[in-house]
Amino acid sequence: MYPNLYYVFLDLLGWDLPALKLINSFGFFVALAFVAAHALLSREMKRMTLQGHFQPTEQKVKIGHGPHPLDLGMQALVGFVLGWKVIYLLVNASTLFAGGGLPQAHLFSTEGNVLWGVVGAVLLTAWRHYEVKKDQLPEPKTITQTIMPHEWVGGITAAAAVGGIAGAKMFHLLEYPEEFVAFLERPSLSAFLGGLTIYGGLIVGGLSVYAFARRKGLHFLRLADATAPGLLLGYGIGRMGCHISGDGDWGIPNPNPIPDWLSWAPEWVWRYAYPNNVNAVYGPREAGYTGKLIDPNVHSWPSFEGYGTFLDPAVFPTPIYETTAAVLGFAILWAMRKHWSTPGKAFAAYLMFNGFERFWVEKIRVNTTFDWLGITMTQAELISVCTFLSGVALWVWTTRRARRD
Numbered sequence: 070m071y072p073n074l075y076y077v078f079l080d081l082l083g084w085d086l087p088a089l090k091l092i093n094s095f096g097f098f099v100a101l102a103f104v105a106a107h108a109l110l111s112r113e114m115k116r117m118t119l120q121g122h123f124q125p126t127e128q129k130v131k132i133g134h135g136p137h138p139l140d141l142g143m144q145a146l147v148g149f150v151l152g153w154k155v156i157y158l159l160v161n162a163s164t165l166f167a168g169g170g171l172p173q174a175h176l177f178s179t180e181g182n183v184l185w186g187v188v189g190a191v192l193l194t195a196w197r198h199y200e201v202k203k204d205q206l207p208e209p210k211t212i213t214q215t216i217m218p219h220e221w222v223g224g225i226t227a228a229a230a231v232g233g234i235a236g237a238k239m240f241h242l243l244e245y246p247e248e249f250v251a252f253l254e255r256p257s258l259s260a261f262l263g264g265l266t267i268y269g270g271l272i273v274g275g276l277s278v279y280a281f282a283r284r285k286g287l288h289f290l291r292l293a294d295a296t297a298p299g300l301l302l303g304y305g306i307g308r309m310g311c312h313i314s315g316d317g318d319w320g321i322p323n324p325n326p327i328p329d330w331l332s333w334a335p336e337w338v339w340r341y342a343y344p345n346n347v348n349a350v351y352g353p354r355e356a357g358y359t360g361k362l363i364d365p366n367v368h369s370w371p372s373f374e375g376y377g378t379f380l381d382p383a384v385f386p387t388p389i390y391e392t393t394a395a396v397l398g399f400a401i402l403w404a405m406r407k408h409w410s411t412p413g414k415a416f417a418a419y420l421m422f423n424g425f426e427r428f429w430v431e432k433i434r435v436n437t438t439f440d441w442l443g444i445t446m447t448q449a450e451l452i453s454v455c456t457f458l459s460g461v462a463l464w465v466w467t468t469r470r471a472r473r474d
Contacts, residue, residue, distance in 0.1 A: 070315035098310025106299035133206025152189025236273020305395025312388035315346025320385025420460025
């Protein structure tokens with residue numbers, strides 16, 4: 070496992086780049102997921118616009134104005150933070166991160182270099198001032214601009230990101246209330262940012278996108294169809310980030326040997342010990358496995374400073390299963406999207422597929438169970454059932470609506 074990009078480059082290429090300890094592997098894959106979803110959504114909206122499903126809109130904008138103090142102030146603030154904190158960490162990474170521990174602790178601390186912060190503020194403000202002055206007119210004027218639907222993709226992605234992260238954190242705290250209690254007892258920004266539940270991100274992120282679509286006059290079901298392939302592919306990329314980092318999103322213990330029907334596959338497809346997992350799990354756990362220290366004289370894995378543990382017995386590598394399912398689902402949606410002309414059809418298929426695969430994966434995943442009206446299940450199982458049924462309902466509704474029309 071690679072808790073952050075530093076160990077990826079060190080183990081695979083032999084490059085010692087301490088500044089990369091700031092970039093967690095899971096966060097990197099989440100960013101890749103958003104990039105992939107953004108690209109696919111832009112492509113789909115362009116295609117749907119050509120088919121007449123989305124229409125360009127017009128808006129009045131004021132151009133030619135001079136530099137605004139608030140704009141310059143924001144640029145100065147960003148420049149100061151970049152110089153004071155980011156440049157400081159990059160330059161001093163080899164010293165700051167030498168003793169192990171979480172590099173993010175330095176990121177969220179008050180340490181930094183004020184001089185570099187001032188230089189960053191001056192440079193970024195001067196650049197912004199030059200860019201605005203270059204386009205300034207003797208008299209500002211208002212013009213009408215045509216906005217193509219795909220030009221809203223940046224705003225859609227931002228709404229999904231903000232709402233998604235907030236929802237993922239909220240649902241995670243609902244599923245693991247003990248973490249919220251621990252945060253109240255010992256508050257820290259790094260502790261608050263850790264731990265996300267994907268379904269919470271999908272629900273709140275979806276509501277944020279709905280609000281954005283309503284405000285911009287975009288047909289929501291068409292927009293939902295356009296997002297469906299990217300959602301599945303992005304989900305698969307994010308799950309691969311869970312696996313690469315070893316963030317605890319693994320399955321239950323699997324001490325059984327690989328079955329004959331799977332003998333063609335490597336053993337890590339069947340069970341995996343997650344060496345050097347980002348949580349550095351050590352000691353026995355209620356799920357039935359024990360975190361043990363990696364012994365370089367016994368094990369073939371390297372032992373990374375601060376993370377050198379593995380799980381015994383090994384567990385089901387559920388992120389691999391979900392990544393495989395998500396890529397397969399993406400391929401199906403991508404192949405079928407042009408054949409589903411009724412608004413909401415592709416998104417209904419996404420909901421059914423996502424809910425179905427998540428429900429069954431949950432059967433071999435480690436999660437907290439709850440008693441729901443006499444039925445014992447995890448929060449993810451309950452939401453996956455609701456997701457699947459929502460997809461079925463949407464599919465039936467869109468089918469009947471198409472027949473009436």
